[in-house]
Structures are given as C-alpha cells and as structure tokens.
Amino acid sequence: MTQRQNGSKRESWNIDKPTSKTENQEFGKGEKGIIICGVCGAAHFKKRWYHGLEKINSENQNLPVVFKLCPACIQIQSRQYEGRIILENVPKKFESEITNFVNAYGKRAYDRDPMHRVIALKKNKEGLMITTTENQLALKLSRKLKQMFAKVVKDISFSPGPSDVVYITIKF
Numbered sequence: 812m813t814q815r816q817n818g819s820k821r822e823s824w825n826i827d828k829p830t831s832k833t834e835n836q837e838f839g840k841g842e843k844g845i846i847i848c849g850v851c852g853a854a855h856f857k858k859r860w861y862h863g864l865e866k867i868n869s870e871n872q873n874l875p876v877v878f879k880l881c882p883a884c885i886q887i888q889s890r891q892y893e894g895r896i897i898l899e900n901v902p903k904k905f906e907s908e909i910t911n912f913v914n915a916y917g918k919r920a921y922d923r924d925p926m927h928r929v930i931a932l933k934k935n936k937e938g939l940m941i942t943t944t945e946n947q948l949a950l951k952l953s954r955k956l957k958q959m960f961a962k963v964v965k966d967i968s969f970s971p972g973p974s975d976v977v978y979i980t981i982k983f
C-alpha cells in the first residue's frame with residue numbers, strides 16, 4: 812500500500828479543483844519541470860496532467876523531467892479507488908450492454924483527462940462492480956446507468972466513504 816506522508820486524507824485529483832498542499836508537496840511545488848509517469852506516460856506540467864510529453868507546448872518540452880508515478884497509477888497499484896459502483900441483480904441480458912457502455916464511458920473520460928479512469932469492471936458475488944479513480948466520474952456514470960435502465964432500476968443509493976471516496980449501489 813502506498814501511504815502519503817500525511818497518512819490520513821487522500822486527495823481528489825479532479826483538475827478543476829484547486830491543488831491542495833499535499834499535492835504541491837508530492838509533485839514538487841518548487842519543481843519547475845515536468846513529471847512523467849513511468850507506467851502510463853502521462854506528463855505533469857503546471858498542475859495539470861497531459862496525455863504525454865508531446866501534449867505540452869514545445870517551448871516547455873526541454874524543461875527538466877523527473878519520472879514518478881501519476882496519482883491514477885498510484886491508486887491503481889495500491890488497489891485504491893475513489894468511486895465504486897455496485898450493480899445488484901443485473902439481468903443477464905443487460906450485462907454486455909452495461910460492459911460496453913462502461914468501457915466506452917471510461918475511454919471518453921480518460922481521453923478528456925488522463926487522471927479520470929474506470930479502473931475495472933468485475934463480476935463478483937455482490938454483482939457487477941465498477942471502480943474509478945475519481946468520485947465525480949463514478950457519480951456521473953451511475954446517473955447515466957440509472958437513466959439507461961430507468962425501467963428496470965429499482966433503487967440507487969450513494970454513501971460517502973472516508974476521504975473523498977463514494978460508494979454507489981444500483982439495484983435492479
């Protein structure tokens with residue numbers, strides 16, 4: 812498990828949110844350079860993550876580069892998530908539709924922001940479980956699923972977890 816230095820609160824990585832102190836410490840407030848994630852290749856520059864070094868303005872591409880894991884890859888490697896959706900009692904006939912939709916949704920989110928990812932979609936004894944790196948992504952995705960299956964969804968519930976984690980249950 813990866814522990815942050817302050818140990819307690821895990822920060823959200825929504826780029827719309829002002830950067831927190833933790834984030835600044837972790838990604839070097841003083842560092843003027845670029846961070847590249849050795850796993851996914853995302854590049855961090857001026858508080859934003861981009862899809863690789865080539866997406867950063869060329870005049871800045873010569874700045875010093877350090878290699879570190881990005882927050883999304885840290886989360887995935889340490890088996891953490893910020894959003895979890897469990898779909899209970901999904902009728903078998905909807906399973907592939909849901910899988911395809913979730914995969915496409917995750918891809919679009921990632922295309923817009925490399926830190927926004929659907930981590931996994933798994934079938935377990937509770938039902939279909941979707942995990943995401945970002946809580947807002949899970950909330951939006953769950954509302955979309957509820958809309959898509961409005962006729963068969965019986966209930967949706969949200970509960971906040973520790974830090975910024977959100978747990979969502981959709982009952983069919």
Ligand SMILES: [Zn+2]
Nearest residue numbers: 848851881884
């Ligand atoms: Zn990464």
